[in-house]
Amino acid sequence: MEQINVQCHCQDNQKHYLNRAFDRLRLSESQRELLLASFRETTISIPLRIHENGAESVRTFSGYRVQHNHARGPFKGGLRFHPNVNLGEIRALAQLMTWKTALVDIPFGGAKGGINVDPKALSVTELEELTKRCCQKMSPIIGVHEDIPAPDVGTNPQVMAWMMEEYSKTNGFRPAIVTGKPVELGGVKGRLEATGHGVAHLIRITADEQSLDPAHCRVAVQGFGNVGSHCAKSLAAMGFKIIALSDSRGGVVAQGGIDVSKAVDHRKETGSLSGLSGTKAISNAELLELACDILVPAAMEATITCDNDIAIKADFIFEAANMPITHMADERLRKRGIVIVPDLIANVGGVLASYYEWVQNLQQYPWDGGLVLSNLEKRLSFVYQQVQKLAKERQVDLRAAAYEIAIGRVSYAINLRGF
Ligand code: GLU
Numbered sequence: 438m439e440q441i442n443v444q445c446h447c448q449d450n451q452k453h454y455l456n457r458a459f460d461r462l463r464l465s466e467s468q469r470e471l472l473l474a475s476f477r478e479t480t481i482s483i484p485l486r487i488h489e490n491g492a493e494s495v496r497t498f499s500g501y502r503v504q505h506n507h508a509r510g511p512f513k514g515g516l517r518f519h520p521n522v523n524l525g526e527i528r529a530l531a532q533l534m535t536w537k538t539a540l541v542d543i544p545f546g547g548a549k550g551g552i553n554v555d556p557k558a559l560s561v562t563e564l565e566e567l568t569k570r571c572c573q574k575m576s577p578i579i580g581v582h583e584d585i586p587a588p589d590v591g592t593n594p595q596v597m598a599w600m601m602e603e604y605s606k607t608n609g610f611r612p613a614i615v616t617g618k619p620v621e622l623g624g625v626k627g628r629l630e631a632t633g634h635g636v637a638h639l640i641r642i643t644a645d646e647q648s649l650d651p652a653h654c655r656v657a658v659q660g661f662g663n664v665g666s667h668c669a670k671s672l673a674a675m676g677f678k679i680i681a682l683s684d685s686r687g688g689v690v691a692q693g694g695i696d697v698s699k700a701v702d703h704r705k706e707t708g709s710l711s712g713l714s715g716t717k718a719i720s721n722a723e724l725l726e727l728a729c730d731i732l733v734p735a736a737m738e739a740t741i742t743c744d745n746d747i748a749i750k751a752d753f754i755f756e757a758a759n760m761p762i763t764h765m766a767d768e769r770l771r772k773r774g775i776v777i778v779p780d781l782i783a784n785v786g787g788v789l790a791s792y793y794e795w796v797q798n799l800q801q802y803p804w805d806g807g808l809v810l811s812n813l814e815k816r817l818s819f820v821y822q823q824v825q826k827l828a829k830e831r832q833v834d835l836r837a838a839a840y841e842i843a844i845g846r847v848s849y850a851i852n853l854r855g856f
């Protein structure tokens with residue numbers, strides 16, 4: 438059995454993929470050292486008054502911001518609220534952001550932050566207080582040209598609005614301090630859907646290349662948060678057949694296809710997918726093992742491991758979540774001929790749209806509606822082509838090719854700047 442600890446999994450995966458790329462790029466020990474080291478790792482504690490069953494108590498949460506590398510531009514990356522958040526996980530995810538921004542060639546580096554809190558267990562007022570205190574303590578190290586947070590697991594446009602408000606109190610009106618804001622506050626149309634839509638766009642390109650008819654292409658999406666739900670919505674609009682969906686409580690399957698907008702409404706009304714008319718209940722584990730053409734893990738890290746990889750029947754896996762597959766399972770799946778489109782490219786639509794938002798905020802010049810998603814599609818198509826081309830030339834998998842491009846760019850930037 439593969440022992441999985443999320444903190445170790447994220448770090449192990451990064452180490453494994455990086456070492457492969459470093460060897461292929463023939464990087465020296467000192468170049469490797471420069472690429473691996475975090476620029477700064479900040480830990481804060483956030484005491485908060487909590488009201489539970491009529492009683493008041495104080496709980497102290499831990500917050501982290503890891504700023505990995507800024508050779509190519511300001512640090513950029515999400516802020517996650519999840520009970521399992523820890524420094525090791527955040528460090529690995531910060532590195533992943535550096536490679537993502539380099540791969541799509543936007544002028545950012547990589548960072549990630551998080552608080553070890555279950556946001557669903559707090560009231561709205563408590564969540565606002567927690568977010569604003571986190572922003573206060575982080576404000577010396579963030580900035581519109583230094584480090585720009587964004588939503589991630591457990592955070593959303595409202596959380597970004599609170600961050601912007603708190604930062605602006607001492608720095609003046611600064612919408613560019615965070616991305617993924619509500620449209621009314623300088624956010625952009627398309628940012629909310631961008632990550633999921635980007636995954637769907639790459640699936641559409643792949644289906645085209647493989648001459649797969651979307652109407653007969655069975656897709657299973659695990660995770661129905663912002664990424665999974667928008668991916669499913671975009672795929673449905675593109676004519677794909679969504680046969681299964683799930684959220685943290687469980688999933689539903691319908692071989693004839695699920696009406697995604699009905700699933701969204703049903704979840705809004707009842708709080709879960711279960712009982713959606715025309716579907717049968719399944720567990721998250723069963724969803725992963727369904728006979729389908731395309732599997733989209735869009736929930737958390739380490740959902741596909743050496744304990745369940747053998748049961749996977751999909752021909753293609755698109756990593757909508759960050760690091761949903763352990764590197765050992767990744768190798769075994771590839772040996773079976775399963776094509777994996779890695780997180781590095783599959784879910785990069787989010788930060789790409791963030792970049793378009795940041796540019797508009799800095800210029801105080803909003804683009805016409807629709808331009809964010811059309812630019813995003815164009816850039817993603819180009820990058821996917823580059824990655825596929827390199828993978829073919831080098832006879833390597835897509836992940837290896839993507840890492841090679843990204844690391845090559847960051848390493849070159851470090852060398853040019855000197856240190
Ligand atoms: N949290 C997202 C990611 O992991 C987006 C980050 C951003 O927009 O800065 O890619």
